């Protein structure tokens with residue numbers, strides 16, 4: 001536990017607003033504390049950051065690279081731009097790319113209305129895609145007693161993999177293939193229902209931002225995700 | 241072994257070599273080996289034996305001589321003659337070569353060392369390639385090997401060595417051109433008990449074989465460079481990450497490590513000092529992205545080889561979260577000559593901001609394809625027309641592609657540009673690792689862009705969205721254009737999406753993947769427009785030229 | 795003042811978007827006085843007229859007839875609106891894109907058929923290999939996603955257009971229901 005006297009407070013600005021950060025806080029954490037909304041998808045509070053979805057990219061003065069707010073530590077004197085027309089354009093394109101990659105048919109998805117991809121598209125004003133649909137073909141796995149994995153909806157955020165590994169300690173989920181052929185798999189690619197490591201805890205289903213992991217028996221738009229956060233953070237605290 | 245002892249070995253090796261008046265060096269690097277240079281070697285050896293000349297004439301297996309277009313290559317000394325394309329199945333020819341070592345070279349196969357391909361090179365990194373036997377440490381010691389290392393350990397402080405590298409102006413040869421000395425000083429200053437040195441020998445660019453040649457021809461040079469680096473930054477453990485497609489390089493590295501350890505030049509208490517440095521070879525499974533430093537580190541750790549966001553940079557938190565110095569093979573191969581000859585000497589070669597030499601793999605539509613090392617700043621025109629011997633069949637030059645899949649295509653108007661990091665960048669390409677593909681007038685630039693986009697799409701690790709889906713979309717767009725189904729708006733989309741991918745991708749792969757597209761759109765827009773409006777490929781390379789009716793059918 | 799000439803078109807969709815349009819209910823009456831409905835599945839015109847101010851298009855492009863129609867409609871319309879997810883994204887009709895067309899037909903007309911086995915070949919337009927949203931073929935001026943878009947959203951679009959404004963829907967609309 002850090003002692004109070006060691007607690008270094010840093011001051012920086014985000015979108016012109018002066019904000020304070022404590023030791024080891026990321027730009028994203030500071031922004032959220034100050035009600036500055038930065039879109040995220042792969043980030044999940046309580047899990048290790050991977051900086052993969054690139055939605056949270058921000059500009060930092062003096063750095064010609066864009067930095068992912070979710071894994072970049074706030075530093076003294078930083079001047080952060082979290083919203084600019086350029087960043088907005090990039091974020092829209094990222095959502096567009098995701099929408100074109102697999103098959104996101106909200107109309108028949110049990111997560112419609114509770115889906116982060118759907119709401120990000122709305123929030124960023126993506127009301128159509130300008131690129132052709134790729135319809136990357138994926139399998140759906142209904143072998144598990146309680147859950148379904150429809151990879152046609154998966155956005156490869158790896159939240160399931162991280163929660164299963166870091167919190168549940170089962171490491172059932174992993175990735176196979178690379179690039180556009182990347183797929184989430186359970187165990188060594190066996191059906192989820194045959195998994196010897198899965199404890200049926202349901203954590204992966206809870207953190208999945210889209211309709212890829214859902215509970216069995218839910219009808220369209222019925223799949224709500226329980227608020228998992230307090231539990232996760234508590235478990236993290238214990239682990240450390 | 242102490243420095244004195246090392247010098248003794250070197251002396252006796254040189255004495256032994258003096259007795260040999262004639263030398264026939266046979267390249268047994270991978271290119272020539274594939275043309276059975278090992279058979280050539282055996283026959284020459286037998287012929288010499290038959291004549292009872294083993295005492296004075298040595299047939300020697302050496303590394304790459306560079307002119308890969310003309311293998312198997314042999315050099316006869318003191319005649320100072322290269323032989324090209326020797327037939328392994330013709331003992332008569334080979335016997336004639338042995339017979340002629342005192343007289344006139346065999347004309348059909350002889351090649352003068354005066355031709356620009358050889359004469360215009362400046363060999364620093366490759367100085368021992370084609371000269372020494374890569375599997376004999378005594379050969380390396382005979383040309384002064386390991387003296388720089390032991391001298392550093394015995395006589396120079398760590399800071400002093402770092403300063404020498406900073407002053408030399410050496411920049412990383414793995415692609416980015418980051419100042420090597422600066423990197424070393426970062427690792428040297430980074431806090432941490434355990435530090436690592438890693439040599440990046442993943443060499444994934446299609447068509448690149450600079451690093452392979454160095455490793456196969458002069459492995460000790462790289463090991464010595466790594467050991468000097470380890471001494472300078474206080475690392476005790478090193479890894480060479482070499483791709484599995486280079487079995488010969490891996491074998492020679494392992495042999496070299498064993499030899500050096502036996503003589504106390506690597507491993508515990510090097511040169512009987514307190515400094516220890518152990519090196520291990522790690523074999524990569526051939527994913528292009530594993531050449532990216534953070535992915536490479538993940539792979540050495542036994543994780544899936546995908547990049548991690550930087551910062552933190554490996555210099556502060558790399559392998560096992562420890563400070564890690566990671567350099568390319570060629571970068572390490574430059575260390576010994578810098579330490580031996582001094583920073584000023586090195587800095588006097590090359591251009592203002594790009595010092596020293598660069599090894600290029602010159603391939604494509606040139607007469608002399610092969611491996612060359614030239615001072616930074618040499619004109620593109622000289623590379624292509626003088627060293628390269630020009631374009632075959634009197635065709636016209638169209639472009640040269642540098643930097644592999646991360647680079648771009650440079651058109652004719654830049655032929656008189658001196659090649660260095662900055663100039664290539666300003667022309668819309670990059671130095672990269674040193675691949676140089678020359679293209680003549682029959683090349684279709686849409687096709688070229690599509691080829692590279694196909695490569696990066698295929699090699700994208702898939703971790704981040706812009707690269708995973710963006711490269712696939714860019715490739716799809718190029719494919720449609722090449723099929724005659726493109727629209728004019730596609731050109732804007734290529735640019736818009738390309739810029740976005742460059743700016744937002746997580747690692748260098750994605751950040752540079754659109755370069756081949758943007759540079760060809762920039763310099764050869766006409767060709768794109770032609771594919772779109774005429775629905776044909778003037779060069780006949782694209783599908784649209786083969787089936788002109790597809791456009792109508794949809 | 796001239797009445798706005800408005801049309802609606804029904805391509806490969808479930809007619810839900812047209813239902814949602816009708817769900818505008820009594821507000822339809824306000825609109826009705828300002829427009830002339832020149833073509834629609836809801837009225838009895840056979841020919842799509844020239845000089846249409848606004849066309850609401852429901853449905854994706856799935857067969858050769860859809861493609862001919864949309865090209866003609868585009869040429870005769872000032873403001874072309876993609877109405878609903880099928881028109882905007884391909885949506886449910888495009889779910890068959892994951893399969894080879896012949897397999898889809900076989901599944902529908904052979905595997906699961908109880909009578910008259912075999913895909914229809916006469917008097918129905920032939921399916922395209924892939925279903926695409928409108929804008930992959932023709933220029934679309936306004937995108938109104940939703941499955942279906944709510945009556946309120948459609949009403950908003952119509953009233954804005956009638957007031958001479960291009961509605962800004964960017965964050966008002968979303969995919970799905």
Ligand SMILES: Cc1cc2nc3c(=O)[nH]c(=O)nc-3n(C[C@H](O)[C@H](O)[C@H](O)COP(=O)(O)O)c2cc1C
Nearest residue numbers: 412413414440443444531532533567568571748749
């Ligand atoms: C996709 C990708 C592939 C790379 N492949 C290689 C490689 O094969 N060899 C190499 O030395 N550097 C490669 N690099 C560059 C390394 O990340 C790193 O910058 C370099 O090895 C550092 O060494 P240097 O400073 O000596 O150049 C690659 C970078 C990227 C982004």
Ligand code: SF4
Nearest residue numbers: 164198199201202204
């Ligand atoms: S249910 Fe629990 S154990 Fe099973 S895969 Fe999901 S997170 Fe892992």
Ligand code: SF4
Nearest residue numbers: 154155157158160208
């Ligand atoms: S299944 Fe869900 S949580 Fe797992 S990677 Fe896909 S979208 Fe993310």
Ligand code: SF4
Nearest residue numbers: 701702704707747750
């Ligand atoms: S840029 Fe490409 S290769 Fe690099 S992390 Fe992203 S997906 Fe992987």
Ligand code: FES
Nearest residue numbers: 051053054056070
């Ligand atoms: S939320 Fe930061 S990169 Fe995904």
